Amino acid sequence: MSHVSHSLPRPVVYRLPQYLTRVRELRQSGVEWVSSLELARDLGLTSSTVRQDLSQLHMQGVSKRGYQVSRLEAILAKELGANREHCAVIVGAGYLGTALAAHGGLMEQGFRVCGIFDADPDLVGGRVGDLHTQSMETLSHTVKKHCAEIGIIAVPSAAAQQVADELVAAGVQGLLNLAYAQVRVPPSVALVDARLIANLQQLAYIIRNPNGGTAKARIRGKKEST
Amino acid sequence: MSHVSHSLPRPVVYRLPQYLTRVRELRQSGVEWVSSLELARDLGLTSSTVRQDLSQLHMQGVSKRGYQVSRLEAILAKELGANREHCAVIVGAGYLGTALAAHGGLMEQGFRVCGIFDADPDLVGGRVGDLHTQSMETLSHTVKKHCAEIGIIAVPSAAAQQVADELVAAGVQGLLNLAYAQVRVPPSVALVDARLIANLQQLAYIIRNPNGGTAKARIRGKKEST
DNA sequence: TAGATTGTTAATCGATTAACAATC
């Protein structure tokens, strides 16, 4: 019944899925205990960071043995809500939107796509997996009917901000933005950017300027390597 | 001919595409000058951060007027390499891989997909845009022929690490990882994660724990709003 | 001129890392 009282710092939240994927791998390969040092090596962190993070989750370890994999997985899954199902709508039935709707991985991790929408009348009615593309007029109704929490923006840059506004008006609580454009949302709405082209630009920059950024990046993979 | 001597801190690199998209919008709508305060408001930053960042790019402003939009755009584009063309290969010809290959936005921003690959023989030879899916055996040859700098991982989790290794072996200098799985690369190779499902998990966490994270996130959009 | 805005220094804030006593 351990309960994390107050919300975790962003960098920790960012690492939670990393811990979870690794810990699942460990469990699947039959490993029962894992030390902070091992986790750190696997994820490119320091053992100190791992212990701090897990301590914030009230995950208790055992001297000389480390952390119990099954318990750690349970705590991480609970914290990330990986147990319950999340309902999402996708706006944009282009390549990216349909790819996501059809992506089996979403469902596997508890994200159910309960609607896909497009402003283009030619696309409306088209089949996407076991959904049909709906017109934007039906967005609000569908969000409410399914209590969709998450809106995914998969439209061209030019339309991104307007779609964000419509999703917010429809009542979703958080947005995943896949468009190149920056969008703004009211402070009450959560926003996570997965702006692929911006990511490519960052990557191109880092390639051209190696050794870049933080000391962390520079040293990555060298420290603590036993 | 201003030249940024040494590589910028990660957080700044992360903001560069944001500045660039906004500045392009401004130029397109005919705006000639923009102040640090305006940019800050548009992007949810403080004017102080904007001035610090632009100062690191050696972008000089003018008292009382701010920064010249056209000049700023040129400097940002140059710094991000948005002028030159970058060559990328995609591994994984599933929904996501083909969606990216067909995505016009990549080309628009200077990223040319010069090959798409899949381990599944049934997919090899299939048409994707104006490319044909190639077998993994041809990866290394294609990377070398086109001097591809970037490898995009668009395969299921289970295959992600191996694909990462193959891309590195083939000689790409940076990876964009779209798979849910964590991948590790040697320090000489750049890595940017766009792990969509992990992003959705983070989003779900933030939704359930509002006000979360950093003070910045909490205040976002409130400060400096005149 | 008066007022707005830059560029930069100094202060603050927060995250990461080091260090080490406690523990199994």
Next chain:
DNA sequence: TAGATTGTTAATCGATTAACAATC
């Protein structure tokens, strides 16, 4: 027991913000 590993405190590091003189 001896040694490894946790949990936590303190130190370091780096990024953000505040403040303000310089400037147009």
